[in-house]
Amino acid sequence: MQTSNADILLELDGIHHAYGDHPVVSDLSLQLARGHIGCLLGPSGCGKTTVLRLIAGFENVREGEIRINGSAVSRKGWALPPEKRQVGMVFQDYALFPHLTLADNVGFGLHRLPARDRKERVDHLLDVVGLAADHKKYPHELSGGQQQRVALARALAPQPALLLLDEPFSNLDVDLRERLSQEVREILKSQNATAILVTHDQHEAFAMADEIGVMHQGKLQQWDSAYNIYHRPANRFVADFVGRGVLLPGTVLNPREVETALGVLPCLAPEGSAAGSPVDILLRPDDIVHDDSGPLFAEVLHKAFRGADIVYTLGLDGGARVLSLVPSHHNHALGDKIGIRLDIDHVVAFPR
């Protein structure tokens, strides 16, 4: 990804934060380009929401620096107050003002605009989120999905430099979540907004984000594209947290090859690992393709029917297990021996 320095909108530079003596974010750095949508993904309690609150200015960094458009907004002992940062936020509970109509909620942050411009902007945004007809309603008269869209329109209204979304879809049911996440991505792109999303749901992250950061125990494990997060995880945690798969034991032959139960595979061996050192390689279910003509054969130990496809758990000779994603009309019974082949350019290996 080629981005010149001028295109960097948000920069976190080695930030730390703690509640009392309990560290929640440590030495976290990342850069987000203008117009991109970033996502912090991680299990609950990993510190991702705290990062969002640090960027918004509701908490202050203990160490490091946060820069927006190249100028610092937070560093040790100093912070620009949230109302001065031009950072919009969509809250997990939406936090709509209960005493104001939709139009007034959306217009809340436009208090410096003349009345006519304000109305124009409010109308435009309500139109964008598809709630123009409801502008006189109050928040409690809306469904969850509608409230979510009002919260988005309200945050977008003052044209913030950066938009933060804190688990924006977690209060919605699954169907709506999927539809709305695409809708929100389109809205953000149409407004040319730069945004950071926080979620624990990888599907949401994949659907929304240009770049994804996986967090664990206050540390950023990897900041990368969705493809790389999935297929080239930086470490075991990322490999385990994102997607399914198995770790298959193997032995390094040379810096570019590893020997496993599935044969010799092309691989980038971990740095500094000598020939003969033991590693685990990551195999995703879609790395192993069903092919009646082989070259390998494995026994079906378990199957999970998922509609369009079936995930088979296969036993290899020698006892190792792998997962395979197979179109669902290839329906095999438990105990069958089926042919498989690998569909990979190279695999990721972790030192054991």
Added chain:
Amino acid sequence: MNPASTAPIATAPLPGAFARFRPDGWRLIAFGVAVLVVVPLLVVFSSLLSPEEEIWAHLAEHVLPGLLLNTFWLVLGVAAGTVVLGVSLAWLAAVCEFPGRRFFAWAMLLPMALPAYVSAFVFVGLLDFTGPVQTWLREIFGANIWFPRIRSTGGVIAVMSLTLYPYVYLLAKNAFATQGKRALEAAQSLGHSRVSGFFRVALPMARPWIAGGMMLALMETLADFGTVSVFNYDTFTTAIYKAWFGLFSLSAASQLASLLIVIVFAVLLVEQLSRSRMRYTQAGKHAQDKDRIVLTRGAARLASVYCTLVLGVAFLIPVAQLALWSWQVFGQDFDSRYLEFLWHSLALSGIAALLTAACALLLAYAKRYHRDPWTAGAVRIATLGYALPGPVLAVGIFVALAWLDNFLAANLKEHLRIETGLLLQGTLLVMLPAYLVRFLAAGYHPVDSAMQRLTRSIDEASRSLGVGGMTMLRRVHLPVLRGGLLTGLVLVFMDVMKEMPITLMTRPFGWDTLAVRIFEMTSEGEWERAALPAVALVAAGLIPIFFVARHADIQR
């Protein structure tokens, strides 16, 4: 202090974030108000340590046994009366369908608008030996006709039950409306009849609510001063008054007060317990109209008659009689003195309401910014004053302030050589803290529930949209809190208007109010002349009924 710019609002528990205790403005306010509740209690209890033996012996021998017995029967009778009336009416209003149900559902709250002492003097005036009813009966049936004595234990219990049952009614109705029908259906599906289902399922499920309402009614009973005075039925409150203003013994008064407090605490304990059980017993949705039990014609008629009867006796007859008496004495009594009573009542209530609402607001903010056990405990204690009977507060706060007064006067004299005399006694500074303590809960709860809508993210949303500080206070906080504040103001205003013992015992010289006037007229048996000031109180008392009716969705 600007709530918008101080510490961030307490969040969900974060490890290690708030085990520490740090004093700051908000906490100090909460602790200050809590101290105001605790000090009169300490004062009253400390009198147990220094008894004036002669008076104490007199009290123990001649006064206490009667007081305890009277209190026992009164509490027992009112408990039974309010539960029978409240539960039966609540069941009809919440679960059944009969002609007039919608009207009765809120109208059954009307008796709350009548201070019990007003109903009391109306009924005594009506039914006493010299009253119109007995006089009329004697004219028809001769002089020897038997009539139950109205100034009796039964009389007090009846009048109090009729004015206090709405406490039970309100809570029980809520319980029945949210769980009554469903529970009944479950019982019926398991082979119980409706009647057995009511007693075996619906009633036990509503028990925390019923008990809570009953305990509130009993607190009012124990705190009551006006009603028992009208009936000459001696209880602790009247005994405290007599000890102070008859025997001129403050120490005897506080010793009696300390005994009363012990009884009140027992009731308070049960009430708080049932509150926490209400919180943990799940309530479902409000029943829909189509789910109601439609009564058969005979039963429906009986239900209507029963509701009409209770409403008539508890509200319509007393109000009609008040109106009649007021009309009779209007020419004679509506004069500049009456306007002065009215003015004093309004002024006192206004000042007390503003003060209390302000404290309620500060407490609610304190709780919002500090969700630690210290602040929560202080707020809890600060809002427990509703349980303390007026005479106890009057004694406790008067003694504390008198001590402070003497201390100030002596020190000023010694160090600054200024002869100040007494600074605090005989001023509003005695009454206002007493009102504040007694009615803070009434003002606090509506403000607090409005505050629940101001979540932490609401503040953050406002700030992320560029609106912080005082502007946020004006554009977000105030509009959201306005309704709750207004409700709190009105409730406290009306409560202070009706309040009798604190006003009577601690008012500055010349500050006679409507309630004081009623006390003076009724203690001379001049029922007709007590009616005119009572009308103003009843009119004022109707306002909060409409507030409550609106908030409780009572017409559903």
